[in-house]
Amino acid sequence: MKTKALLSTASLALAIAAFSAGAQAQIAIGHLEDRSGGTADVGTPFGQAVADTFAWVNKNGGVGGKQLNVDTNDYGYQVPRAIALYKKWSAPDNKVAAIMGWGTADTEALTGFLAQDKIPDMSGSYAAALSDPEGASGKAKPAPYNFFYGPTYSDALRAMLMWAAEDWKAKGKPGKPKYVHMGANHPYPNAPKAAGEALATELGFEVLPPLVFALSPGDYSSQCLSLKSSGANYAYLGNTPQSNVSVLKACKAANVDVQFLGNVWGMDENGAKAAGDAADGVVFPLRTAVGWGGDAPGMKTVMEISKMSDPTGKVYRPVHYVAAVCSALYMKEALDWAAKNGGATGENVAKGFYQKKDWVPSGMEGVCNPSTWTEKDHRGTMKVDLYRTKVSGATDGDINDLMGKGTIKLEKVKSVELPRKPEWFGW
Amino acid sequence: MAGPSLIPAGDFRTSYAADTTIFPATTSRNFAIVGVLLLCLLPQFLSGYWLSILIQIGIFSIAALGLNILVGFTGQISIGHAAFFLLGAFTSAYISNNAPIPVFFAIPLAGVVTALVGLIFGIPAARLKGLYLVIATLAAQYILLDFFSRAEWFSGGSVPASANPFSIFGYTLRGDKQYFYVVLAYVLASYILVTNLMRTRDGRALVAIRDHYLSAEIMGINLTKYRTLSFGLAAFFAGIAGALYAHYQLVVSQEGFGIERSILFLAMIIIGGTGSIMGTLMGTAFVVLLPESMEWISLHLKGGAIDQALSLNNNLTFLREIAIGLIIIVFLMFEPDGLAHRWRQIKAYWKLYPFSY
Numbered sequence: 001m002k003t004k005a006l007l008s009t010a011s012l013a014l015a016i017a018a019f020s021a022g023a024q025a026q027i028a029i030g031h032l033e034d035r036s037g038g039t040a041d042v043g044t045p046f047g048q049a050v051a052d053t054f055a056w057v058n059k060n061g062g063v064g065g066k067q068l069n070v071d072t073n074d075y076g077y078q079v080p081r082a083i084a085l086y087k088k089w090s091a092p093d094n095k096v097a098a099i100m101g102w103g104t105a106d107t108e109a110l111t112g113f114l115a116q117d118k119i120p121d122m123s124g125s126y127a128a129a130l131s132d133p134e135g136a137s138g139k140a141k142p143a144p145y146n147f148f149y150g151p152t153y154s155d156a157l158r159a160m161l162m163w164a165a166e167d168w169k170a171k172g173k174p175g176k177p178k179y180v181h182m183g184a185n186h187p188y189p190n191a192p193k194a195a196g197e198a199l200a201t202e203l204g205f206e207v208l209p210p211l212v213f214a215l216s217p218g219d220y221s222s223q224c225l226s227l228k229s230s231g232a233n234y235a236y237l238g239n240t241p242q243s244n245v246s247v248l249k250a251c252k253a254a255n256v257d258v259q260f261l262g263n264v265w266g267m268d269e270n271g272a273k274a275a276g277d278a279a280d281g282v283v284f285p286l287r288t289a290v291g292w293g294g295d296a297p298g299m300k301t302v303m304e305i306s307k308m309s310d311p312t313g314k315v316y317r318p319v320h321y322v323a324a325v326c327s328a329l330y331m332k333e334a335l336d337w338a339a340k341n342g343g344a345t346g347e348n349v350a351k352g353f354y355q356k357k358d359w360v361p362s363g364m365e366g367v368c369n370p371s372t373w374t375e376k377d378h379r380g381t382m383k384v385d386l387y388r389t390k391v392s393g394a395t396d397g398d399i400n401d402l403m404g405k406g407t408i409k410l411e412k413v414k415s416v417e418l419p420r421k422p423e424w425f426g427w
Numbered sequence: 428m429a430g431p432s433l434i435p436a437g438d439f440r441t442s443y444a445a446d447t448t449i450f451p452a453t454t455s456r457n458f459a460i461v462g463v464l465l466l467c468l469l470p471q472f473l474s475g476y477w478l479s480i481l482i483q484i485g486i487f488s489i490a491a492l493g494l495n496i497l498v499g500f501t502g503q504i505s506i507g508h509a510a511f512f513l514l515g516a517f518t519s520a521y522i523s524n525n526a527p528i529p530v531f532f533a534i535p536l537a538g539v540v541t542a543l544v545g546l547i548f549g550i551p552a553a554r555l556k557g558l559y560l561v562i563a564t565l566a567a568q569y570i571l572l573d574f575f576s577r578a579e580w581f582s583g584g585s586v587p588a589s590a591n592p593f594s595i596f597g598y599t600l601r602g603d604k605q606y607f608y609v610v611l612a613y614v615l616a617s618y619i620l621v622t623n624l625m626r627t628r629d630g631r632a633l634v635a636i637r638d639h640y641l642s643a644e645i646m647g648i649n650l651t652k653y654r655t656l657s658f659g660l661a662a663f664f665a666g667i668a669g670a671l672y673a674h675y676q677l678v679v680s681q682e683g684f685g686i687e688r689s690i691l692f693l694a695m696i697i698i699g700g701t702g703s704i705m706g707t708l709m710g711t712a713f714v715v716l717l718p719e720s721m722e723w724i725s726l727h728l729k730g731g732a733i734d735q736a737l738s739l740n741n742n743l744t745f746l747r748e749i750a751i752g753l754i755i756i757v758f759l760m761f762e763p764d765g766l767a768h769r770w771r772q773i774k775a776y777w778k779l780y781p782f783s784y
Binding site: 077078079080081083084087088091093105108109112113185186187190 | 475476479576577584585586587589603676677678680682683
């Protein structure tokens with residue numbers, strides 16, 4: 001009798017252990033999103049896409065038979081809150097396999113810790129300082145566990161400046177064109193400042209002193225008057241749409257004749273809708289080959305993923321949503337590789353990023369641009385696709401209609417393939 | 428009725444020393460000692476989450492203590508306290524990064540530097556009162572914050588500065604479990620220091636200025652000296668707390684230390700009780716725990732009946748911010764003397780139980 005009781009207790013204990021092991025057989029992922037801070041306008045669709053993609057991955061069997069346990073947190077674009085969350089994610093008892101990060105300030109603050117704890121971070125920041133894994137360029141600290149999908153901010157700006165120089169010549173205007181950097185005094189808009197101004201000088205631009213405007217919407221008439229009085233021809237908008245739109249509108253009202261160049265986060269369909277005809281003609285880079293509803297085989301996958309949070313399928317998803325689906329799927333495939341090659345630990349996941357050349361996540365053909373990460377260079381791509389917003393009418397009404405009717409259009413301007421110059425590495 | 432001024436019959440003191448003692452009875456002193464010893468054991472039992480909350484309470488309570496000297500004991504006001512906190516953080520990070528000084532010494536040094544800057548900003552305080560003083564301290568907040576965002580040599584400009592982990596003579600402390608003891612030591616030292624300060628001639632001078640500055644001046648108290656001094660003291664503790672925060676986070680960013688953080692410091696002492704040293708600790712604990720408990724509530728509301736009925740969805744996070752504001756208003760209306768007063772009433776109730784009247 002006693003033996004039987006002992007046996008049953010032991011088997012029960014085993015069953016409980018097996019059950020709890022089963023419950024723990026998940027891959028933990030940390031996810032930082034900004035839905036309430038300075039970049040909430042682009043952070044919301046991006047964060048939603050990351051959450052949707054991982055939910056979709058879980059619905060389709062997870063990674064290596066394990067479900068992803070995604071801890072999504074709105075950190076309000078504040079570094080201290082990101083650090084506090086990182087402490088939670090890097091604690092030895094519940095260490096995450098990977099992080100989907102967001103801002104430049106917080107990602108740069110975390111870089112050293114990520115390397116120390118060996119946790120890969122796919123950030124929403126494309127600051128060039130995060131692209132140098134070994135610190136070989138001498139211009140940035142080593143960032144071996146930082147990844148991002150898309151051209152660096154600096155490379156995107158370089159491509160736009162090269163286009164601007166051609167544009168100036170094509171228009172046949174006399175004299176030197178004048179270039180000005182605009183944005184908040186914050187690591188994100190500041191990231192490509194030096195690189196942009198250096199290339200602008202090289203290309204024969206006259207570089208004007210930078211103009212500062214906050215990340216939040218506001219009255220930026222004085223900045224527009226400075227633009228006008230200084231006679232700037234090309235202006236870089238380093239912030240996100242919500243504040244850039246304020247500048248575009250104020251400058252339209254002040255009749256400023258300047259070609260705006262937007263950061264990759266600087267403009268989108270919602271921004272164009274909000275700014276109306278003031279947004280007409282803004283040039284900015286697109287990270288994906290097509291936008292929402294575009295003609296590509298991979299768009300079907302994006303639509304399916306979007307249904308995770310919008311079963312009706314009627315919500316319009318801006319360019320940042322599509323780019324985030326790509327980012328999250330690269331992470332998913334790196335996790336896949338890690339799960340098959342020794343388990344989904346941070347170190348293996350990082351190695352997973354180095355396995356393919358001209359990599360497009362499966363099911364995303366024609367949407368995500370081919371990317372290649374190596375141990376020595378985390379610039380996933382050197383190709384920058386430049387688009388121009390075209391607004392041809394009143395932009396009140398549903399964004400689906402506006403895009404469908406072509407009231408707002410994103411027109412391709414040029415594809416620039418930048419050389420991998422060593423002197424452009426890491427800044 | 429059991430206020431601090433009402434001493435029960437039969438309980439009288441025959442010397443000034445006995446009258447100003449910190450612990451009125453041996454039992455209360457023993458309780459305090461046992462409490463501290465229990466706190467020392469806590470890191471072994473607590474999860475990382477609760478440990479980080481305790482560390483935050485500890486750090487912010489030191490800063491709030493400084494503010495309570497200024498507001499609660501001297502009757503001045505400051506809405507620039509967060510800037511001094513940040514100055515301490517950047518100074519300590521700067522000292523330990525750029526000079527061969529271990530973090531152990533950088534923290535008190537940062538407190539001294541912050542105190543000196545606080546004295547400078549305290550000069551107008553010697554002449555200003557009320558609303559004018561509020562504006563003057565607001566200026567301090569903006570001037571310092573603007574300095575941090577531009578002085579790249581000092582604070583890294585817009586890029587967050589990094590701070591070294593706590594170290595002393597080549598031995599480095601890593602992780603929350605060890606850092607908890609550093610914060611605990613500083614909390615104990617600060618609270619004992621301020622409690623004793625209030626028993627001295629200088630402490631009583633501050634209280635006299637608060638109660639009636641004109642009478643104080645007539646009695647020979649140098650108003651200018653003590654008002655400025657109280658600013659320096661407030662800045663000193665803010666600097667110490669900021670330095671502790673820097674070496675806890677290992678990264679110093681000026682984000683989250685704008686005027687709203689200064690107001691949160693004020694909320695800590697108002698909720699805890701202005702002019703109460705123990706109340707400062709209670710108020711800080713309350714303000715730190717409030718958003719956490721709101722987070723917990725909103726997590727449990729998520730997907731529930733209330734959530735669906737009001738279709739809150741993503742707005743749940745904003746509910747948290749609203750609740751914090753609401754609770755502060757409720758406190759000001761129904762508990763103007765703060766948690767310290769409530770605590771004394773609870774203590775008196777049990778002391779006299781069941782014969783309280």
